[in-house]
Amino acid sequence: MEQHRLDAFQVIADPSRRQMLYLLSKDSLTINSLADNFDMSRPAVSKHIKVLYNAGFISIQDIGRERHCILKQEGFNELHKWLEYFDAFWGSKLKNLEALLNERTNKK
Amino acid sequence: MEQHRLDAFQVIADPSRRQMLYLLSKDSLTINSLADNFDMSRPAVSKHIKVLYNAGFISIQDIGRERHCILKQEGFNELHKWLEYFDAFWGSKLKNLEALLNERTNKK
DNA sequence: AATTTGCGTAACTCAGAAGTTACATATACA
DNA sequence: TGTATATGTAACTTCTGAGTTACGCAAATT
Numbered sequence: 267m268e269q270h271r272l273d274a275f276q277v278i279a280d281p282s283r284r285q286m287l288y289l290l291s292k293d294s295l296t297i298n299s300l301a302d303n304f305d306m307s308r309p310a311v312s313k314h315i316k317v318l319y320n321a322g323f324i325s326i327q328d329i330g331r332e333r334h335c336i337l338k339q340e341g342f343n344e345l346h347k348w349l350e351y352f353d354a355f356w357g358s359k360l361k362n363l364e365a366l367l368n369e370r371t372n373k374k
Numbered sequence: 375m376e377q378h379r380l381d382a383f384q385v386i387a388d389p390s391r392r393q394m395l396y397l398l399s400k401d402s403l404t405i406n407s408l409a410d411n412f413d414m415s416r417p418a419v420s421k422h423i424k425v426l427y428n429a430g431f432i433s434i435q436d437i438g439r440e441r442h443c444i445l446k447q448e449g450f451n452e453l454h455k456w457l458e459y460f461d462a463f464w465g466s467k468l469k470n471l472e473a474l475l476n477e478r479t480n481k482k
Numbered sequence: 483a484a485t486t487t488g489c490g491t492a493a494c495t496c497a498g499a500a501g502t503t504a505c506a507t508a509t510a511c512a
Numbered sequence: 513t514g515t516a517t518a519t520g521t522a523a524c525t526t527c528t529g530a531g532t533t534a535c536g537c538a539a540a541t542t
Contacts, residue, residue, distance in 0.1 A: 275387045275389075275392070278383050280530080282530090284456070287460070291459075293476060297489065298487090306530085306532090307531075307532065309489090309490080309491080309531090309533085313490095313491095313531090314530090330488090330538095331540070332487095337460075337463070342457065342460055342464075346461075348386075348392070351399075352395070352399065352450055355399050355445070368401060368402055388499090388500085404518080404519095405518075405519065406517090406519080414502090415503080417502080417503085417519090418500070420520065421499095421521095438508095438510070439509040439510070439517070439519070440519085441518080441519070
C-alpha cells in the first residue's frame, strides 16, 4: 500500500490530525465516532488514524469489529525534545548574552 | 507572488527548515551562509527563509546588501502552547485515572 | 442464512509545497 | 563607471499528501 510513514512533525502538520488528537484527549473513540466529527469520508479518517498509529500518537484496541483509538504519549516525545532544545536556547541568559555579543561583533 | 503563508506546524514539518532553525540557534547567518549548509539552490533557501519569517520564527536585519537572519521566539509560541496542552493531559494523575475509568466503562 | 455494520484497501484525482532556472535589482568594490 | 556580490521573484516542473469512490471482508444482528 501507500507509504504513510510520516514523521512526528509531518503528522501534526495536518489540522485534521491535530483535531483528532484533541478529540482523543477527551475520550477514546472508534474510527466511525471520530469520523462523525469531520467533513470527510470515513476512509479518509481511517488513513489519518493509520498515520497517527504508525507515528506512535495513538494505540488501537480492537473490540469485535470496532477499533478503539487511545491517545499515546510516545509520538509526542520527539516534538517535546525538539521544543525543549529551543526552550533551553531562549531560557539561558548566557545564550542571550552570547546572541547580543554576536549581534555586535559578527558583522565582518 | 506565491502564498507561502504556512502555519507554525507546517513550517516545522520541513526538515530543511528545522535544520535552518538549528543553525540559527548557533549563530545568526545571512541567506548565503545559510545556503552553504544545504544541497539546494540559493533561491530555494530564500523561500524557506521567507516562510520562517512570515511565521515569526526569525527576524531579519538588513545590513547593506546582506540579510542577517536571527532566531525569534514568537513562532515557537503556538507549538509550545499546543504541546503544553497534551503535557497537561499526560501529567495529570486525575486524567490518567479518568482514562483508566473510560477504558473500563466505555465499552458499550 | 441473509443482512447490516465497522472497517481496511486499491485506484484514482487534485492541489499545493518544494525544487529548479532565468532574470531583475541594489549594494559594494575596483 | 563597470563589475562582482547578495538577494528577491517569476515561471515552470515534479512529487506527494489528502481527498474521493468502489469494493472486500469479518463481526454482529435478524
